[in-house]
Amino acid sequence: MIVQRQNGVALWRQIADRIRSSIASGDYDRDGRVPPELTLAAQFGVNRHTVRSALAALAEEGIVRAVQGRGTMIERKERLNFPISRRTRFTQGIGDQAREKEGLLLAAAEEEASVDIAGRLAVPVGSPVIRMETLRRADRRPVSRAASWFPAGRFGGMAEAYERTGSITAAFAALGLTDYVRAVTEVSAIHADAQDLADLRQSPGAIVLVTRAVNCDLEGVPVQYSVTRFPADLVQFTIEN
Amino acid sequence: MIVQRQNGVALWRQIADRIRSSIASGDYDRDGRVPPELTLAAQFGVNRHTVRSALAALAEEGIVRAVQGRGTMIERKERLNFPISRRTRFTQGIGDQAREKEGLLLAAAEEEASVDIAGRLAVPVGSPVIRMETLRRADRRPVSRAASWFPAGRFGGMAEAYERTGSITAAFAALGLTDYVRAVTEVSAIHADAQDLADLRQSPGAIVLVTRAVNCDLEGVPVQYSVTRFPADLVQFTIEN
DNA sequence: TAAAAATGTCTATTGATATAGACAACTAGA
DNA sequence: TCTAGTTGTCTATATCAATAGACATTTTTA
Numbered sequence: 150m151i152v153q154r155q156n157g158v159a160l161w162r163q164i165a166d167r168i169r170s171s172i173a174s175g176d177y178d179r180d181g182r183v184p185p186e187l188t189l190a191a192q193f194g195v196n197r198h199t200v201r202s203a204l205a206a207l208a209e210e211g212i213v214r215a216v217q218g219r220g221t222m223i224e225r226k227e228r229l230n231f232p233i234s235r236r237t238r239f240t241q242g243i244g245d246q247a248r249e250k251e252g253l254l255l256a257a258a259e260e261e262a263s264v265d266i267a268g269r270l271a272v273p274v275g276s277p278v279i280r281m282e283t284l285r286r287a288d289r290r291p292v293s294r295a296a297s298w299f300p301a302g303r304f305g306g307m308a309e310a311y312e313r314t315g316s317i318t319a320a321f322a323a324l325g326l327t328d329y330v331r332a333v334t335e336v337s338a339i340h341a342d343a344q345d346l347a348d349l350r351q352s353p354g355a356i357v358l359v360t361r362a363v364n365c366d367l368e369g370v371p372v373q374y375s376v377t378r379f380p381a382d383l384v385q386f387t388i389e390n
Numbered sequence: 391m392i393v394q395r396q397n398g399v400a401l402w403r404q405i406a407d408r409i410r411s412s413i414a415s416g417d418y419d420r421d422g423r424v425p426p427e428l429t430l431a432a433q434f435g436v437n438r439h440t441v442r443s444a445l446a447a448l449a450e451e452g453i454v455r456a457v458q459g460r461g462t463m464i465e466r467k468e469r470l471n472f473p474i475s476r477r478t479r480f481t482q483g484i485g486d487q488a489r490e491k492e493g494l495l496l497a498a499a500e501e502e503a504s505v506d507i508a509g510r511l512a513v514p515v516g517s518p519v520i521r522m523e524t525l526r527r528a529d530r531r532p533v534s535r536a537a538s539w540f541p542a543g544r545f546g547g548m549a550e551a552y553e554r555t556g557s558i559t560a561a562f563a564a565l566g567l568t569d570y571v572r573a574v575t576e577v578s579a580i581h582a583d584a585q586d587l588a589d590l591r592q593s594p595g596a597i598v599l600v601t602r603a604v605n606c607d608l609e610g611v612p613v614q615y616s617v618t619r620f621p622a623d624l625v626q627f628t629i630e631n
Numbered sequence: 632t633a634a635a636a637a638t639g640t641c642t643a644t645t646g647a648t649a650t651a652g653a654c655a656a657c658t659a660g661a
Numbered sequence: 662t663c664t665a666g667t668t669g670t671c672t673a674t675a676t677c678a679a680t681a682g683a684c685a686t687t688t689t690t691a
């Protein structure tokens with residue numbers, strides 16, 4: 150196992166990310182604990198103290214818990230899988246991967262469509278759109294932070310409907326749109342920014358997956374454009390065709 | 391604009407990533423240069439020397455070039471878009487986004503299918519599979535590093551065919567498979583490791599997008615499983631449904 | 632009970648990271 | 662040609678990151 154030196158990312162941060170990923174992959178499921186510090190130090194080719202810094206960061210995240218004399222126990226391991234398809238539905242997608250699912254409305258406002266938003270929603274630039282900021286949780290852990298735009302003429306009551314139901318699908322249904330399909334999804338990845346840190350409870354330096362998606366009604370008219378951020382250590386996407 | 395302190399990622403690295411991303415988004419297209427160092431320092435709330443470290447890293451990557459007295463000029467900006475669909479084809483997907491396209495065979499070997507590989511290809515564990523390591527370039531820049539597995543019985547000559555044609559689609563055709571479809575694609579993101587650094591010419595600390603994909607013939611029988619790594623600063627995916 | 636194995640804590644040292652300030656060198660425009 | 666704006670270079674200082682070693686404390690095992 151190799152870590153990179155002097156590249157602007159501290160060794161303890163790289164090692165913490167690798168161990169977190171190993172835990173998520175189930176590499177340590179056999180004994181439910183991480184290998185001893187000296188073993189990890191040898192594996193990564195670093196000093197034991199550097200490994201300790203990495204484990205301290207993971208303990209801070211609540212992923213491991215060190216017990217003197219025994220070892221460093223795994224407290225939590227999870228990775229959610231999001232199917233992306235023509236019929237992508239967030240709440241259904243999580244399915245039984247989490248017991249408790251929540252959708253919170255953080256903010257809502259009517260604004261004029263920018264060039265970007267207008268293009269995505271196929272409406273004139275400057276026409277009224279509803280902007281909604283939402284946060285989704287699975288088992289109390291934030292799993293996505295989304296900004297969504299809807300044509301205001303057709304979905305003026307979107308914010309209230311979402312707040313009541315906690316689900317986009319249910320809110321659409323309440324406004325008379327019983328079915329819709331995912332037209333396009335763009336996926337990219339960036340480093341977490343300060344906002345992600347707060348909203349997604351991300352560990353600093355972590356990676357965020359970003360999707361830009363357009364949903365359309367069955368006539369192919371765009372009904373929603375959304376930019377959603379997911380913590381990459383917790384989430385992956387599956388595109389089924 | 392906010393940068394995070396004491397999170398294991400050096401400020402100059404965060405700032406370099408942000409500026410690279412701004413360049414890719416076209417934020418500085420107006421005058422073809424990055425804002426002055428003192429302006430950037432004020433924007434990010436850091437010392438000018440820290441911004442200089444970030445710009446030096448970008449200059450090392452060949453993205454900007456500083457000229458004393460004039461400013462820091464943008465040398466190169468690019469981002470490739472990969473469509474992912476039922477008919478995903480790598481070489482076609484790039485289309486005219488690059489003038490020059492290459493596919494290199496780095497290594498090939500016959501091996502026994504592991505549990506993971508066997509499951510993906512729907513073959514018995516331990517049955518012979520062809521493993522191929524390939525590197526793809528667009529305009530001389532590495533854009534993906536893939537490990538692919540094929541059932542050995544059906545596609546024994548895959549490595550030779552790929553080496554000859556530089557394309558999976560063409561190699562399949564040469565072996566009698568004229569059409570195939572993408573069954574499933576998983577997308578995740580991790581930090582670049584040392585291998586990525588070398589193979590994808592990635593800047594240290596950068597992000598790598600990872601896809602795990604299965605292609606099937608028209609009867610739905612898996613013909614290829616591949617794990618592909620893309621530099622996230624250069625590549626994004628579009629899922630069209 | 633003793634030994635082995637594991638984490639916890641302390642000191643010390645070196646190099647990387649970040650800030651601060653001063654001034655030199657170069658470019659472009661008035 | 663002068664000046665404002667910009668990058669280049671230098672010194673100095675403080676903190677973070679990483680290594681190294683020693684020893685304490687706790688748990689498990691022989």
